[in-house]
Amino acid sequence: MVWALFPADPLSGEDKYYIFTKGTYKVGRKGCEVIIDKDKGVSRIHAEIVIDEITPLSDLQTTSSLFSSVRIRDCSKYGTFINRNVGLKEKVHEFPKKETNLKDGDLVSFGTGNATYRFCFVPLIFYLYCSESFQGNHPLQDKASSIGARITYYLSEDCTHVLVDQLLPLKEGLLEAIIAKKPIVLKSWVELLAGKGIAPNFPGWESYAPTLIIEGVSVKVADPRTREICLKGYTCLLKSAQMKGKGVLDRLICH
Structure with missing residues (x-):
């Protein structure tokens, strides 16, 4: 908070x-x-x-x-x-x-x-996503508490930001946060907030965007707005693996 x-x-x-x-x-x-x-x-x-x-x-x-x-x-x-x-x-x-x-x-x-x-x-509610236990990581908890922020280990609608380490593999929990349009930021961003007393702007997280590992490839995470409009102008067609065979695509387009 x-x-x-x-x-x-x-x-x-x-x-x-x-x-x-x-x-x-x-x-x-x-x-x-x-x-x-x-x-x-x-x-x-x-x-x-x-x-x-x-x-x-x-x-x-x-x-x-x-x-x-x-x-x-x-x-x-x-x-x-x-x-x-x-x-x-x-x-x-x-x-x-x-x-x-x-x-x-x-x-x-x-x-x-x-x-x-x-x-x-x-309110500031940080969903901490990490591949290892958070226990013993008291400095981050102390920094979050100093600005009235709360750290949770479960993603919810109330979460305002997602804290991650650099080069984490993309797994289900983090994918859900991306789909929910939550800002994904490095843990070091919390140190930036804790170092502020008063400011005319809420510190941006763009320069604290992490790089994730997806199928062995390093991918930089974009901000929620960019993710939201990245497919603007495209028409996407989704189908199950069972929908194969001649004429299936034509029937989908007609519907």
Whole structure:
């Protein structure tokens, strides 16, 4: 799970921000981790987002413990406001210590209200595909946990990425992931995420695409979009091994 700030208006020109590690992140016009320069009411250092802990969602006892780990603190002149989907804006400055908890889905407005973001979490569930046991590979588990990601050994619809080693043979489990259009990435990609604090873009995995072994041949895995359109414009005809003999093809085409 990665925390994110998305502009409420996609056409506002403001950047998205993804937060990968715990810490205090300043919001303001200049010299901050989150830069807002489209609203003149935003102070140079306007607010602080404090993430006390990054925790995999599956490890939480209650969702309230997830929300209590994130706070927003107002440091501004014109105010920071929270809209908790009930139509009522709350002024952060009026809370004790001028701070309050942030929850998934909250709308946060800075300054006069032209700079509004939706605060939400982005789940990360990694399907670990490997030819040998994962036991003892604690560094990868630690890296994944540090960004709130969860590692699973079973492919499901909820899986966001598939982690593999270089030059693995293509077998049924990995083929199913490819058919499901899941991004297939090298394990080292997790280290890239863990090394980020906050970033305006989610780190791409294209340069971390693995090479697999298929019938003794090395094949580079393409991204899901390329795989989806690779047969565009072609007409494919599938038939069973029993469908042999004169006239079979003509009958298939007619149908």
